[in-house]
Amino acid sequence: MRTMLPLFVLNDTLQLWSRRLRFSGPVTSADSARGDDTANLKHVVVTWLTKLFHPMDPPLHTTIKDDCGFVHNITGKLLCPVEYTWSLNLTKEKIRDRDPDFLVMAYSWPAFLYTDYTFDSSNIEKGLFHSALLLKAFKHLFTSPSSAKEVEGDGNGANAIMASQRRQTSESNAATRSHMANIIGMKMVTLRSIAYTACQLHFSLSNVNSWWSVDGDFDYYVFYNIVDFFEVAPGIDAQAHIKELLKWWNR
Known part of the structure; x- marks a missing residue:
């Protein structure tokens, strides 16, 4: 279980990201861009x-x-908080029935953030934010849909931004559309872009058809505080972990 820090205004943040991502000429609606x-x-x-x-x-x-x-x-399984064992039928029943002892809230890490969608109970940070699905979603949103296909099942083929930049540079077709990271001048994977991707992926996995800041007991305002894990890493060990994580994303 993680400790949450002061809330970010999720809608404003997602709209800001979307506006920056889609800005090329006339400013488009931030809501429309995030909706896209x-x-x-x-x-x-x-x-x-x-x-x-x-x-x-x-x-x-x-x-x-x-x-x-x-x-x-x-x-x-992918949305299940890692402190619950989804393979148990009892867990599935309790979560689906919204049992008070099994509420799915934004204060826990969902399995889709982890390598192979599993975690080590003795080291909850092992494999965190290394999942192939998260990387695919990042590439789909920030580089191009085709670049997401480069990601292998174990998350290899990262190089989330630079590979696409090199590919576009080598292409001679002038009609090639620049990817969003290039449009906004993002040279490296950023902390907030990972948080944005996690929010979008969580919604995509859910059974909610329209975007809401709060889905049942799950509050996306709180979940976006994922960025606090990076920006306010407590202690030398945690800071070193974040450094290695960003190195993995930008390798």
């Missing part, structure tokens, strides 16, 4: 999950989210 990210990602995530967890039974639909979230075993 949300709409595009929630469709492609189903395709990724189908490949990562093949065969998927029952299959997920790209146009309907009602069977996602904790309704489905795979998306439920």
Whole structure:
């Protein structure tokens, strides 16, 4: 369980990111831009999950989210807080029934943030923010949908921004569209961009069809405080962990 620091205003932050991401000429609506990210990602995530967890039974639909979230075993596993054991039927029942002892809130790390979507109970930070799914989502949002295909199941093929920049530089076709990180001048993966991606991915895995800052017991205002984990890392060891994490993202 993590300790949360003062809240960020999530809607304002997501709108700011979206405005910066989509600014190329006339300023577009921040809400519309963030909505584009949300709409595009929630469709492609189903395709990724189908490949990562093949065969998927029952299959997920790209146009309907009602069977996602904790309704489905795979998306439920990915959204499940790591302190709960999703493989236990009792856990699934309690979470789905919103049992007071099994409420899914934003104060815990969901499994989709971890390498192989599992964690070491003796070291909760091991593999945190190293998941292939999170990296795919980042590339889809900040570089290009095609670059997300470079990510292997174990998260290899990171180089989240620079690889796409090199590829675009080498292409002679003038019509090639610059990716969003290039448009906003982001040369390296940033802390807030990871937080933005985590929020978008969490929503994509849920069974909620329209964006809300609060989904049941899960508060996206609080979840965006993921950035505090980076920016206010307590102590030398934690700071070293963050340094290594960003090194992994930018390798």
